[in-house]
Amino acid sequence: MNQESSLSDHTDGQDSLLLLKTLQSLWTKKEMNKQLKEETRRGFAALDDPLAGLLDMLESSSDWKGKGHSLGYYITNELQLWIKEHPAVQESGLRLKKLQTRVFRILAQSQVNLLDPLISIFQLHTADQNSLLGHVSHIYHKGKYKEAAILSIKLKLQLDLDVEKMCTPLLLQEKTNLVEAYVSEYPDLQRKLLQTLDMWCEPSFNTTDISRQYQGLRPNKLNHKMLSKLVFRLLEQYNLDPALCPNVINQRHLGSLKYLFYKRFVEKTMTQENWADHVQNTVGENRWLQEQLIQLLVSYCDLNTAARWALRYSLSEKTLPYGVANELQKLKVQERVEDAESRVDDYEEDRKESYYQLPIPRENIHFLQTWEGMLRWREKVLQPGQVVGIDMEWRPSFGVVGRPRVSVLQIAIEEQVFLLDLLQLLKPDETEELSHFVQTLFSDPTIIKLGYGMSGDLHSLAATCSAFKEMDKQVQGIVDLLAVDKQLQKCWRKSSLQVDMLSQEKTCGDRGFRQPERGLSLLVQHVLGKPLDKTEQLSNWEKRPLREEQILYAASDAYCLLEVYKKLCEDPSGFGLCSDLTESLVGKPTTKSRAKKQLNQQEMPSPSEQQAKVIGMEALSPPPSISPKEFSVVCDNMLQGLGRHLRCLGVDVRMLENDDNHRKAAEIARQEGRVILTSGLPYQTLQSQVGEGRCFSVDCSEKAKEQALQVLKHFNVQVSLADVFSRCQLCNCDKYLKISKDQMKQLMQLSGLLTEEDNADWLAKSEEKQETNPASDTSEADSPQPVYNPNCQWLEESDLNVETLTLATGASLQLAAIPPGVLGKADLSYFYCCTQCGKVFWEGSHFGRVVSQFKEALGTAEGSQSFYELS
Numbered sequence: 001m002n003q004e005s006s007l008s009d010h011t012d013g014q015d016s017l018l019l020l021k022t023l024q025s026l027w028t029k030k031e032m033n034k035q036l037k038e039e040t041r042r043g044f045a046a047l048d049d050p051l052a053g054l055l056d057m058l059e060s061s062s063d064w065k066g067k068g069h070s071l072g073y074y075i076t077n078e079l080q081l082w083i084k085e086h087p088a089v090q091e092s093g094l095r096l097k098k099l100q101t102r103v104f105r106i107l108a109q110s111q112v113n114l115l116d117p118l119i120s121i122f123q124l125h126t127a128d129q130n131s132l133l134g135h136v137s138h139i140y141h142k143g144k145y146k147e148a149a150i151l152s153i154k155l156k157l158q159l160d161l162d163v164e165k166m167c168t169p170l171l172l173q174e175k176t177n178l179v180e181a182y183v184s185e186y187p188d189l190q191r192k193l194l195q196t197l198d199m200w201c202e203p204s205f206n207t208t209d210i211s212r213q214y215q216g217l218r219p220n221k222l223n224h225k226m227l228s229k230l231v232f233r234l235l236e237q238y239n240l241d242p243a244l245c246p247n248v249i250n251q252r253h254l255g256s257l258k259y260l261f262y263k264r265f266v267e268k269t270m271t272q273e274n275w276a277d278h279v280q281n282t283v284g285e286n287r288w289l290q291e292q293l294i295q296l297l298v299s300y301c302d303l304n305t306a307a308r309w310a311l312r313y314s315l316s317e318k319t320l321p322y323g324v325a326n327e328l329q330k331l332k333v334q335e336r337v338e339d340a341e342s343r344v345d346d347y348e349e350d351r352k353e354s355y356y357q358l359p360i361p362r363e364n365i366h367f368l369q370t371w372e373g374m375l376r377w378r379e380k381v382l383q384p385g386q387v388v389g390i391d392m393e394w395r396p397s398f399g400v401v402g403r404p405r406v407s408v409l410q411i412a413i414e415e416q417v418f419l420l421d422l423l424q425l426l427k428p429d430e431t432e433e434l435s436h437f438v439q440t441l442f443s444d445p446t447i448i449k450l451g452y453g454m455s456g457d458l459h460s461l462a463a464t465c466s467a468f469k470e471m472d473k474q475v476q477g478i479v480d481l482l483a484v485d486k487q488l489q490k491c492w493r494k495s496s497l498q499v500d501m502l503s504q505e506k507t508c509g510d511r512g513f514r515q516p517e518r519g520l521s522l523l524v525q526h527v528l529g530k531p532l533d534k535t536e537q538l539s540n541w542e543k544r545p546l547r548e549e550q551i552l553y554a555a556s557d558a559y560c561l562l563e564v565y566k567k568l569c570e571d572p573s574g575f576g577l578c579s580d581l582t583e584s585l586v587g588k589p590t591t592k593s594r595a596k597k598q599l600n601q602q603e604m605p606s607p608s609e610q611q612a613k614v615i616g617m618e619a620l621s622p623p624p625s626i627s628p629k630e631f632s633v634v635c636d637n638m639l640q641g642l643g644r645h646l647r648c649l650g651v652d653v654r655m656l657e658n659d660d661n662h663r664k665a666a667e668i669a670r671q672e673g674r675v676i677l678t679s680g681l682p683y684q685t686l687q688s689q690v691g692e693g694r695c696f697s698v699d700c701s702e703k704a705k706e707q708a709l710q711v712l713k714h715f716n717v718q719v720s721l722a723d724v725f726s727r728c729q730l731c732n733c734d735k736y737l738k739i740s741k742d743q744m745k746q747l748m749q750l751s752g753l754l755t756e757e758d759n760a761d762w763l764a765k766s767e768e769k770q771e772t773n774p775a776s777d778t779s780e781a782d783s784p785q786p787v788y789n790p791n792c793q794w795l796e797e798s799d800l801n802v803e804t805l806t807l808a809t810g811a812s813l814q815l816a817a818i819p820p821g822v823l824g825k826a827d828l829s830y831f832y833c834c835t836q837c838g839k840v841f842w843e844g845s846h847f848g849r850v851v852s853q854f855k856e857a858l859g860t861a862e863g864s865q866s867f868y869e870l871s
Contacts, residue, residue, distance in 0.1 A: 015047055016052075019053070020056075022043070023075065027071045027074075040074075044078075050083075050089055051089070051121060054075065055099065055102050057075060058072055058106055059102075059106070076114060079117075079121060096122070099122055100127045100131070103122045103124070108135075108138070115151065129160070133157060133160055133161070136148050139151065145169035145173070149167075150178070153181060158182060158183070158189055159189070163182070163196070164193075164196045167182060167196075168210060168213075168214070169217055173217060180237075190240065191244060194231060194235065194240065194244055194245055195244060197227055197231050197234075197248075198231060198244070198245035199247070201224055201227050201228055201231065201245070202247045207223060207224075207227075210222070224658075224659070225637070227248075229661075232248065250286065251659060253289055254292055255657060255659050255660065256278075257289070257293060257296060258296070261296050269535055271535045273549075274536065274538060274539050274540070277539075277543070278396070278538065278540060283313075287315075291315065293309060294309060294310055294321070294324060295321070298321055298323070298324060303323045304331075306327070307331055308331065310324060311331055311332070355530055355531060356530045356531065356532050356556060356560055358417075358556050358559055359559075360415055360416070360559065364416050364417065366418050366419065367546065367551060368421060370430070371425065371430050371433045371434060374418070374420065374434075374437070381413060382441060382447065384447065385446055386413060386448070387448045388411060388412065388413055389413075389450045389562045389565075390410065390449055390450065390454070390558060391412075391451070391558040392406045392408065392460060394406050394407050394460060395541050395542045396538045396540075397663075404667070405464040407422055408546075409422055410554050410555065410558035412559040414562065419555065426465050435468065439468075439471055442471055442476075443474045448479060449477055451479070451480055451561070452480065452561065453669075453673065455691040456690050458472045459688065480691065481523060482519075482673055482691060485522075485523045485673065486673075487576075487577070488523075488575055518632065518673060519672045519673035520557070521534055524560050527564045527567050527575070528567065532560060535553075536550050536553035537553070537671065625718045626717055627718060627720070627723070629652075631651050631652065632651070632652035632653075632674045633652070633654070633711075634656070634665045634672075634674045634677070636656055636677065636678040636679065637657060639677055639679060639698065640655050645704050645708040648727075649724060649854060650719065650725075652734075653732055654668055654672070662682040665678065666689035670690060675696060677698060677711060683695065696715075721851065724847065724850055725847060725850070730839050731834060733834050735834075735835045736792035736833060736841075737807070737832070737833045739830065739840075740830060741828060741830065743795060744818075744823065744831045744840075745823055747805065748815055748823070751815050754823070792832060809836060813833060813840065814838045814839050817839070818831075818840055818842075830842070
């Protein structure tokens, strides 16, 4: 009987091979027609065992191992269809098990498109579970990690395999889509995967150690930044509790803390009360974050302040730095501990004199929490021909996933400001009336609506309530002063108004240099004479009741729009605008054309045209060019190299941190009037959150230098030699103090970094170099060379505390970073110190290299041979 079976198998195998040759002949002649199909099906019917015949043909041919459409794939699919018409040929029992054993060897080499038909034909879902797992393990240990994962998904074996073991090599190969598919149907696996990723995000965990377990794989992008982004995306996608990933959440909150410290102690743009409120909300009851807070307080403040916060959180002295622990003991002895938040900065006393103030009495500011309160003013706001200033406030997200939800909607009319508390007014019983009022206001073409970055505000409003989702398509009569601001900046930069800004910055007393105004604050300063006070901007707008400072700030943000617009209308030509300002700013009530929506993102109009295409506005005439000083951007965290190059050329650049979410770029762009520079998929998300033309996608395949040239060309930014290194590469500050070499020697001697012996040795070497290399013998002496002369002022006594070597701004002079041999250079006369971070620069070969690298951009700049020199 066995001999007869063997003989039958042999005969059937020969028939299979003959059928294969026939089909190959038709296939090579490209006769993909009815004849090939008929011959294939006739062959199946002639075989005693079509399933075994298919395996014979696949084992005897190799074309199915390649990618694309092959004869093996065609035969397999035809057999699958033929079996549905002839179900009696399906094998079972021992015979089927033998065939399944054979098909396993083919599965190890087959492409993905063969898996489904082979699994169906040979009923692999009914195969022995241990055999299937053994086969997957065999493929895995041969280094075919992707194939093993795909087969596991097809056979639904994920619950019987180690998710960390299966997904780790896929992550190393950047196959995150396959990882997501692997766990997509299994919530338990999703949680295990996220717990694994969170473990890898622990600060002390070295991701390179993982790759050593997998021969030939390297963790190219498997770093904490990439993992953190993946974790947050999966948490949102799977709707899981963030508490599942404490390491990632802690690092995100730590990033928020560092940002708060920067805003409070470096930029000095947050009040103590706002800062303390956000710090407490960020830290919460998390002991690790509380300890990190103490470390930051030691760095930015003093031991006493750190000890007060440690007392507030009842931290153990064992977990505190030594000095803080001593201060804590002293505080505990005191009968009464002063509240650390009661201290107010000295510079806040003259706030009323330095900033824009509301010209209306306090009783004309109405904080409305019920619709009944709003009914009294409804008709006055919706009066035809009305000019209305509109602004919105929301709680800062500090990189948290999701769009911000508007908390307060400000509406300003002549002599009145209404602050609508959306937290209360959007409750179910109030929503319908409010949404109808807001939609009526925005859609009425006879009412002029003033805003600044209105497109971003409308997107946030849409995310707040579903009733506002389609409102951006209905709005008419909008005047976005952001577009006007960009048009005016070129004129202002060249006018005497620039002197006003510089003079104001020098009157800040003990504060040193104030952060330059940006966005709406800068526009208000130029038009009305004083900037907005933005210290309440990062308030917690969801906390009730609002403080008086918050109410005044919110009212000012909306009312100043009315005054700016009125001032521009009074003298448009004086600001470089056309005489008929109203006709230029307020467009006809038309909707966006379909053609504009089909504009390709990589074939964008010029930046000025983009900025002018705001809702309900006609385009203003684009300026011919702008300088780097007039151009401000925020770079996505994947473009930090581009950001450094642009900053090197004098562009005002904010760069996201590695662990920042992409959406933070939109938040910064809206608040500060910046252009977003991004690349790849985030472009679509970010572009929808800011005004048209405020987001640009660079070519991620290019190097940073080429990307910088691409941005300069697109936005018509003309760079001169004076712009090169006009900003600090570390902190983006554009103000330096000029220090002579003799002064620098004295400072280094005071700091103990320079001895008299060193000084004498370098002086001797300098004189020797001058004798052997006199200037008269140099062939290049007559050819002009680029000279580094940034816009700065000389270091004066009041600028520096000689005992502590700290600047008036509070920054420490970074003398230790100066190589000792630099002071011995005979051709070096000056040093330049950044007033914000204290970093010291000097002219060297790097300046010449940058000038050479960007010769193309410098060559087209008007006045490229001019230099700033301030003595």
